[in-house]
Amino acid sequence: MGKTIVIDPITRLEGHGKINIFLNDEGNVAKAVFQVPELRGFEQFCKGRLAEEVARITTRICGV
C-alpha cells in the first residue's frame, strides 16, 4: 500500500474542497478523490419562499 496525500482544505479558491491522492508502491497516482465537505441545502430551503425573494436568496450560493 502506497502513500496517501491529503490536501485539506484546498486553498486559494472560493469554496470548501478536499483532495485525497492515493499513491501506489511505485509512487504513481492510483486514485484521486475530490470532495466538497459542505452542504447548505438551497435546493430545499428555497421551497416555500416567495418567487421574487429567491433572487436575493440564491445570490448567496456564491458571493464571489
Next chain:
Amino acid sequence: MAKPKVAFYWCASCGGCEEAIVDLAENILPVVEAVDIVLWPVALDFKRKDIEAMKDGEIAVSFINGAIRSEEQEEMVKLLRRKSQIVIAFGSCAYLGGIPGLANLFTRQEILDTVYFDAPSVVNPNKILPQLATDMGEGEVTLPELHECVKTLDQVIAVEYYIPGCAPPPDLISEALTAILEGKLPAVGSVLAPQKTLCDTCPRKDSKPEKISVSEVKRMAFTQIPDDKCFLSEGVICLGPATISGCGTRCINANMPCRGCFGPSKAVKDQGAKFLSAFASLIDSEDEEEIKKITDSVIDPAGLFYMFSLPSSLKAKFFEREV
C-alpha cells in the same frame, strides 16, 4: 515587536465576506502591513495544522464568517477560539445564521433527500448519500457530519464582537480594523455598527406618514413602488423597523425592501418577533376577521421575517424537529 496575528475563516458561507475584505481595495494595504495573516483559506495556503501548532491565545483576532452547519466547522471554530484573544462573528451568517439558516425550516433528512434524490436535475439510481467514511479500495475518504440544524457562531463558541451585513460594507470593516489596531474596541459583546434603525436612516423616511396603516399586504412582484416611497406605507413588507442601520441602504437604493441582514438592535433578542410586533401595530383594522384577512395576506412570514436570522431566533428551537 512582532505584528499581531490575524486569522480569517469561513464556515457555511458563500465567499461574499471574503470579497468584502477584498473590497477594502487599497485600504487593505496598511492593515496587511500592520498584521500577520496566519489563516485565510480563500487567499493563503495555511492549513489547520499550522493553527494547531500555535500557542493558545497566539492569534490576536479571528474573523469568522459563515454559519455553523457541520462537525468540521464546529471543530475548526473551537480550535480558533482556543488560539485567539478576540473572535469576531463576521457577517450575517456567523452573527445571525444568515441565508444558510433558512435550512432550519427543514430537517436535515429533508434537505439530504431533496439534494441527493428528489431535485429535478439529480440522477442517483443507486440512492448514494455522502457517508462519513467511504472505502475507496486504495484507502478511506471521510466527510464531516452535517448537524441537524444550523447554528450561529455564538451558539458554538464565545464571541467578543459582531460585524453585521450580507456582506459587511467596507466602511464598517475599516472602522472595526482601525478600532482593533488602535486598541479602541467598545465593550465586549458589541455589534460594530450604528444602533439606529434602518428606518431612521432611510432615504425614503420623509415619505413615511405619521402613522402607517396597512390594509393589505402586497407582493413586491406585483406592486410598483415609486422610488421615493416608504415600502411599508405602500403595503410591502420591509424589515426596516426591526433592523439596524449601517448597510448604506443598498437594497432600498435598488428599490427593494429591507430583509434584515444587519439584524436587530442590541436590545432585541428575536428580529422576526420584533418585526411581527411592529407589523401588528400597523394593521389598519379593529375587526378580528378583517385583521385575520390582512395577516393571512402575508405569504411565508417565517421566510420573510427571519430571512437572515432564523438560527438566532427564539423560534429556532421549534424548527429543530425530532426526526
